[in-house]
Amino acid sequence: MSPKFVVVGPPGAGKTTISEMLAARLGLPFRDVDADIVALAGKPISDIFTDDGEPVFRAMEEEAVAKALVEHEGVLALGGGAVLSATTRERLREHTVVFLNVGMAEGVRRTGLSSARPLLSGVNPRATFKALLDARLPLYREVATIEVATDALEPEQVTDAVIKGVGE
Ligand SMILES: Nc1ncnc2c1ncn2[C@@H]1O[C@H](COP(=O)(O)OP(=O)(O)OP(=O)(O)O)[C@@H](O)[C@H]1O
Numbered sequence: 352m353s354p355k356f357v358v359v360g361p362p363g364a365g366k367t368t369i370s371e372m373l374a375a376r377l378g379l380p381f382r383d384v385d386a387d388i389v390a391l392a393g394k395p396i397s398d399i400f401t402d403d404g405e406p407v408f409r410a411m412e413e414e415a416v417a418k419a420l421v422e423h424e425g426v427l428a429l430g431g432g433a434v435l436s437a438t439t440r441e442r443l444r445e446h447t448v449v450f451l452n453v454g455m456a457e458g459v460r461r462t463g464l465s466s467a468r469p470l471l472s473g474v475n476p477r478a479t480f481k482a483l484l485d486a487r488l489p490l491y492r493e494v495a496t497i498e499v500a501t502d503a504l505e506p507e508q509v510t511d512a513v514i515k516g517v518g519e
């Protein structure tokens with residue numbers, strides 16, 4: 352078994368939103384590794400960061416991604432930082448990976464609207480988001496089969512672009 356599509360990108364790129372839409376459009380099951388980790392840990396990701404620290408979260412994430420890549424057959428959304436693991440990047444080589452990109456301004460706007468994100472909860476979310484993008488863009492691009500810039504697109508349009516991009 353293997354996911355049909357794996358979706359990566361920075362926080363607020365729309366991985367969860369678009370993966371759900373894509374799965375519904377293609378009649379495939381959807382799975383989100385962040386949700387797997389929350390279920391496994393029995394607490395929110397922000398609590399894992401606070402109680403256990405980021406390295407513990409990253410180790411859990413690497414394992415959770417590996418398990419989902421083996422088990423899941425539909426659309427799989429990864430957490431925003433999953434590509435930080437070289438082991439995960441290596442595992443993604445054999446998969447069709449959709450990179451949803453978002454710029455700093457729109458990314459900060461979108462993440463400011465929704466639930467707690469431990470990495471962006473500091474005093475200067477714009478600077479934090481920019482540093483995160485600078486560090487991760489090459490990693491997302493390393494694993495990507497296709498890249499979609501989502502800034503100026505509505506979720507339905509992003510989903511259309513993904514379907515077109517992967518030739519479905
Ligand atoms: N193309 C879009 N246009 C406008 N808003 C969007 C778009 N895509 C997602 N959003 C909104 O941005 C917010 C973040 O989206 P979502 O949770 O899907 O991002 P994510 O990539 O899964 O983030 P995380 O890495 O934190 O899990 C949500 O409120 C969602 O409705």
Ligand SMILES: O=C(O)C1=C[C@@H](O)[C@@H](O)[C@H](O)C1
Binds near residue numbers: 429432469470
């Ligand atoms: O970008 C990140 O490093 C993260 C994104 C989220 O999906 C979660 O996996 C967690 O909040 C870390």
Ligand SMILES: [Mg+2]
Binds near residue numbers: 366367368383385428
């Ligand atoms: Mg998400």
